[in-house]
Amino acid sequence: MTRLLGRLGGWCARHGGIVLALWVVVAAGLMGANLAFPSPTSNDASIPGTDAQRAHDLMKEGFGPGYDQGGSIQLLVYSPDGPLLEDKRKRAVEDAIASIRKVPHVDQVDTPFRRGGISSNLQIGVIGVRLEGQDPTKLAETTQTLSKAADPARAAGLEVVPADSSSPADKEIKTGPSEIIGVVCALLVLVFAFGTLVAAMVPIFAALVSVASGLGLIGLLGWVVDMPKQAGIMATMIGLGVGIDYALFLLSRHRRLLAQGVPVVESVRRTVASSGGAVVFAGGTVIIALSALLLAGFPLLATLGWVTGISVVAAVLTSITLVPALLGLLGHRVNALKVPGLRAAGSAGSGGGGWAGLGSWVARRPWRVLLASVVVLGALAAPALALKLGSLDEGYGTQGSDSRRAYELMATAFGPGSNGPLIVVAELPEKVKDAKDPLVKELKSAVGDVEGVAHVTDPKVNDSGRSVLLQAIPEYAPSDSRTVDVVHEVRKIALPGVDVHVGGKVAGLTDAGDRMAERTPLVIGVVVLLSALLLLFAFRAPVVAIKAAVMNLVSLGAAFGALALVFSVGLGSGLVGMDPPVSSSYLATVFFTVPIESYVPLMLFAVLFGLSMDYEVFLLTAVRQSYVRHGRNARAVAEGLGSTGRVITSAALIMVAVFVAFIAYPDALVKTFGVGLAVAIAVDATIIRGFLVPATMVLLGRANWWCPRWLDRLLPNLSVEGNEEDEEESATPAPRHREPAGV
Incomplete structure (x- = not known):
């Protein structure tokens, strides 16, 4: 694969004008078509085969207009x-x-x-x-x-x-200042990383073209599939982050080769052959993780998954084609417009500096670093035990909005449950004439006797006389966990021959939560297994593949811990821009709990697992290349961390800046993702990649790269390392001596 990517990179570098023009035409054409023919959006949360869906289907049968969604x-x-x-x-x-x-x-x-x-x-x-x-x-x-x-x-x-009847997550989310803030912050990080304005603009330009192409395609797909309203913002958030990061890794490698005197086109070829391969594998893990959401059994979540995957595919394609084209066109001018006071020579990852020293320090005391890292990560993940799932209602909507004001008026006039009535539809064993039938009266009485039901409306019999519809008003708000218990209790009503179904927003989200709990182990298992297999193909090392999957799960613990602290415990929910319920207490405007939608953890898991694997692939690639040269594991770990530490840190800072900028969105779902992604990436790029991964690799020694001969023969040759450019430095095989005590 590295040879194929190398040829692609070299061709793009030699024909930069053509590649650039093609990408501009594609991006402009897709975005122009999307703006000219804006597609409808739909947050249909229906789940085939659930009780709420059955109630919804029955509502369409003979109850007259207005009863369906x-x-x-x-x-x-x-x-x-x-x-x-x-x-x-x-x-x-x-x-x-x-x-x-x-x-x-x-x-x-x-x-x-x-x-x-x-x-x-x-x-x-x-x-x-x-x-x-x-x-x-x-x-x-x-x-x-x-x-x-x-x-x-x-x-x-x-x-x-x-x-x-929509929730805050249903509101149409329009792009705005958060994207601008994220891009500006990313540009500042790139300027400090590279020291030149031209180099800093290359990843920004490539990412913007990538995001524009992805958003245009997603918008047009809205004409043939139900497209969630969060699709565009999720694609923008992830697309900006990975698009800038992937271009950053390529550009860092290219500038280091230029500093070594390698000609421009040859440098681009080598860069795409090595770092480009890492980009393809890293993007592949993200796409695999997102695609696994198709197994969740929740159409809305599945669509969000593959739509976000489109933005990742666009980022990978621009990285291995548009970025090489830009580098070929710029030549040595990639180092132009130096910023005074900042180092402009070499690359953002050359030399290693402090990161190489950190790698050596970790290699000398791996056990102490391992134990300290586990303690810190355990403390960060501990609050995740308090994570509370639920459904958002308009009580958490933006202050001053019509929907928030209507919610408050309804709660004041008719009680909090009036904002989320349960739609009860019962199938009868025989035809009845009207609502005065004894069986219908018995049904109404049974629903009213359920604990937590405040009021039951008059029943309505459909045209066939075989179904009855009524509304049950709970005593609790839609976001209250006790309302879920009411849904379950109403469904347990047992009358001879009567099948009781409960629909409505709260019931639908209850079914979504139940489906998520049922399918979560399957999704996690598939993501971990496929990602580990992809790493096994890349590095031909079973221990490394398994360890990488475990490390990515560790970073998820920190993300869920942060979500629990901010939203479930309420330590700063007001600080991230959530509007609290009406209260006269100042503290209540800053510290209040907010439910997290039941499908958010699974979506967050898929996104984070894929993004965390990005940094793992780039770090392992560098460590593996060093190990192949001299065969000394501890030294290879230190050198790998030294050569990638600054680049990974810069990439992580960009990701964090982009995700934090999106916390400013008024949508609670976007805020949740912004907090979780920012914390997880920050922890992953520092504690996990800087301390935990190097410590475990030093302790494992040669076992890192062990592979049974039978397995080595079975695995396809998909090396991600791209060592062809290092052949002159490594003319002899790696030595087989025992690892010395030090580095």
Whole structure:
């Protein structure tokens, strides 16, 4: 593979203008098409085969318009100065209702002046609107149109706020300042790493082209598959990080070869043959980890996985084609525009410096370093035991938003559970005439007797008379873990011949959590096994492959520990920009708990495992190359850490800067990923790669590179090392002497 990559890199370096033009055309064309034909997005959280999905399917059968998902909208009306029943206010509300009825696709409008439609203090009412024939993907536009139609009520001094059934994670996330902040921070790190502006701009330009191409393709795919609204932001976050990192590794290697006097085209060829191979394998581990989410049994999560994988594929392709083309076009001008006061000669990884000293220091005391690293990592991971999963509701939405205000008004008027009603649909053993049938009454009574149910609405029988629909209002908020218990208890209702199903947002997320718990061991096992196999193909060393997989799992512990501290324990949730529930306490605005969506840990695992493997591949490549030259394990570990330490640190700083910048997004899901990814990458590039991995490799000695002969014969020749350029330095085989006591 290294020879093939070397030829590709050399060709791109010689034909840089053509490669650059092609990439610019591809990126501009895909983004232009995406902007000209924006595709719809959908956060459909349905899971085939679950009870919530069965309830949703039954809701479509004969209950009339508005009962299926996206078919109903609520408008909250609040009178701050007195009861809504006062004549002037009541007329204003009725005028608003008349105006709403004229909006296209409105089938029925329920007045707030009905039983259950107005609060006990008579100041808050709910206008219920049921739709027929409207496009479910345009729910936001329809909601705004209905809200505008209620202006007659606002003219009378009433507050009218639209509410919808989506969660904060459903809101459309638009790109903005976080990307700019991330790119600027990355540029600063690159300037300090390389000492020249031209060199610093190469990874930035390559990453931007990569992200633009990936986002354009993802946007167009939204026309043929249901595309989650978080897809673009997740692809941008990961694409920027890996795109800059991969280009950084290549550029560092190229500048070191240039400093040694290697001609430009030959330097690019060698760079792509060696570091390019590491990029391909590193990207492959990320893609494998993300692809394993297809086994989670959750379509939304699976789509987020492969969509994010597209951004990684784009990053790998630009790294092994566009970056070599840019390096060939620039030649020695890659070192132009030196920054005064910063080292501009050589590369960001040359010489080793302090990292080589650290490697030697670790090699002399591996046991002490190993024990200290385990203690520190254990302390970082310990809070993960407090990790609390749940569902986000609008109580954690952005302060001042319509959805947050509607949530608070509903909770004040009708209790917290009114923001997440349970849709109960029962299949009956025989046909009934109407809701007065004794069996229907018995069903309503049984649902109302469930502990945690505050109120049950009047039942509705479908056209066939074989299904009954009613709503159960829990006593608790949708994000409260006790609401999940209510879902399970309602499903346990046993009446002769009656099958009870529970749907709605809370029930759907409950099923998602159950499915995640069931499939998580499978996904983790597949990711670890396939990633270890890929490393085995790359380095032909079973011990190294197994150890790398274990080390990546260790960094995950630190990430989940940080998430638990910030969100589950609440130590700083306000500091990352989360808006707390209404409280008069100042401390409560900074320290409050936030539930983490049930599918987030599995998605975070896949992303982090792949990204952590990136640094493992680059470190192991350098260690292996040194070991092949002289056969001394401890010395090879020190040299490998010395040659890659500064580059890996720079890459990690870029990743952390990008992920921290995305914490500023108003979306709780993006904040969760930003915190988890930033902490995990920081820990991985320092404690794990700087101390734990070198210590274990020194202790394992020659066992690191041991491979049974039968296995060596079976493994394909996919070396990632690219040692052809080092043949002059290593004309004789590596010595077989015993490892000396020191370095």
